[in-house]
Amino acid sequence: MNDQVRAFRALLESLDRVGAENAISQALTAMTPIQVIDQIVVPALEEIGRAWEAGEVALSQVYMSGRICEALVEAVLPPSDPDRKHQPRSAIVTLSDFHMMGKRIVYSHMRASGFELFDYGRMDVDELVERVLADKIRVLMISVLMLPSALKVAEVCRRFKEAGVVVRVIVGGAPFLFDDKLWREVGADAMGRNAAEAVALVGGWMQEMEA
């Protein structure tokens, strides 16, 4: 981790919004917006994600870091900017649960990393499958908190197969963290142990799919 990333991470963890804005403004004097995102914002969020997984930082810091970065990136790379990563079409959803925090964090991290994606809010299986097919989604991020909701991912994946569509599914949330075999059991393509890891995995898929 270079000094710039380390310093930016410290500003985020201490929720220093003004300091973070100044750091990005400073970096933009020597780098393009997409370089700032890829070389400072994303690595800092990845470090924070790993630190959360290790119990070194708290969810509130992950959440606020995502919010701060989302706003910063929105300012330097608006949704209409051609450098925004729109393809392949992707979406995020909270499946069945009413606990929206995990999705909110990952959505912020995705946007802070330059991605554009649909936010489906909270949906049950039928509505989700219908919407994914209608929107021609190719990458679906599913967040859950409760075990029964996690098990419903299996039905989502089965329905995609039955419909003959290829949708890559990445899952995240507490049940998957407490049982690291669960994501395979439900037929997902991957799990994100933290928000930044999920973003990195989806980013890799997107490059593969565009190639």
Next chain:
Amino acid sequence: MSMTPMQRTLAALGHREPDRVPLFLLLTEHGARELGLSIEAYFSRAENVIEGQLRLHRKYRTDCLYAFYYAAIEVEAWGGSTLFIENGPPLCAGPVIRSPAQIDSLQPPAIAGAAGLGRVLDTIRGLKARVGDTVPIVGVAISPFSLPVMQMGFDRYLDLIFDQPARFERLMQANIEFTVEWANAQLAAGATAICYFDPVSSTTSIPRELYLSTGMDVARRVLPRIKGPTATHMASGRVMPILGDIADTGTAIVGVSALEDLAELKAAAHGRVALLGNLNGIEMRRWSAEQAEFAVRRAIAKAGRGGGFLLGENHGEVPYLVPDEVLLAISAAAERWGRYPLDWIEAWQKDNP
């Protein structure tokens, strides 16, 4: 001579070794399965839960009765609604505080006016009439600091904490009055102790510095007003960096996570609080009998010596999807390997470092 569950539990909480490690399997919806009812039907009558809890207590030889229905029942008292699902805990179906401005005029609801809470109190009375003082009856109150996750959503609640401290304090004041009244009503009905669920205070959710000025401050304003012993439970969140701080709030027990090492937690607890945990309730769903036995032995080996330990899962509720066979295997292992003086530990640890 064998101890009663109450004697066994009190000895463990006094940091003495009872006849065996107390088994605190916190079972809720499994009672519906015992009675052949849907979860919604089961929780619709106190008589069902009384019978369900007594059957579960006998079947799994647990050392407590658990009067908890589901977390959303408290939000029902605030005007919220509950969504029942067929294979898991009833869900809080959306926030009751949709705008922070609502907090300015928020009044805590009367316990007597909440039908769901009334059923819980009837359950406690019924259990108490059946077991007297032989089995601890555990009531539950969600911490005023954690209740807003259901009242308004976690992200909006964090925004409130950081952006609107005055309204946050106003919300805490209303919630504190509710929680104190609710906890004391359960104790008056016959509960032995109150499990104070406070997952937002866990260092999984907020850093220690923020805990000291928020969750801990709230606990210090609440726990001394609760007229009975409390167990602070983080619902599988981490506690190691704040274990001493939690002990300073005056709680007797801390529910600990499978994400942390039980031996390290026991050392850090230093006899100031007893530990409850930390079997992995999610993995438990697919354990074999052998895996269940191994997990029980490992937990007892790490934390059983010297008392101060109650064996249970780590979330405060065993998931409905955990099959009976696994629970029976846990129960049998606790019976077999939980007998003091636990003289098998050293030899076992040589083979299972």
